[in-house]
Amino acid sequence: MMQLDLARKLLPEARELAGLVSEEWSETYNMTDHCAEICVNDRINGEVLPIAIIKSDCSFDDRRLMIKAPVLLRAMVAIIEASFAEIRRLQPTEDPQQAERRARTGEPRPKDHAAECAMKCNNQLFRRFLTEKKGVADVTDGERIAVSVRQLLRVDKRSELNHDAGARNRWLDLRAEFEAWRGHNNG
Incomplete structure (x- = not known):
């Protein structure tokens, strides 16, 4: 690959x-x-x-x-x-006051977990992880993968990963599990 x-x-x-x-x-x-x-x-x-x-x-x-x-x-x-268009669409919009505060304080832009999740769903190794570790049966179709990941994370929309702390933590746990699996499988 x-x-x-x-x-x-x-x-x-x-x-x-x-x-x-x-x-x-x-x-x-x-x-x-x-x-x-x-x-x-x-x-x-x-x-x-x-x-x-x-x-x-x-x-x-x-x-x-x-x-x-x-x-x-x-x-x-x-x-x-x-895929790029979808990632751009999923990027959270920041209100002008937050953007101004960030610019003043030098605070970094918040992580876009929804976009990160969308990108992972297009990753062949992540798809293999979903099959082997999470029992996702069909990883050939992007929409089926998205549905399976939303079910795993117990969210209706990926955008919840940017706004709901519980959803974000479930995503971070799934991502950490994937990274550990990838390290173990030399991916």
């Missing part, structure tokens, strides 16, 4: 490429050269243009990934953008 720091560094390039690559690629067979090719459709004249040769010893899964690369890249960037 890729390290998060490296993924963060690559994200701007992924965003850029997602907007530049062809809409989708297809596979054809070149009868003259007797080889499979990855092709794109020219947007102007509709001509099918080869962009890569697929060697005969290329596995089915690698071939499938190459052909679907543009669509998969755009899908992953869209999911990331939606």
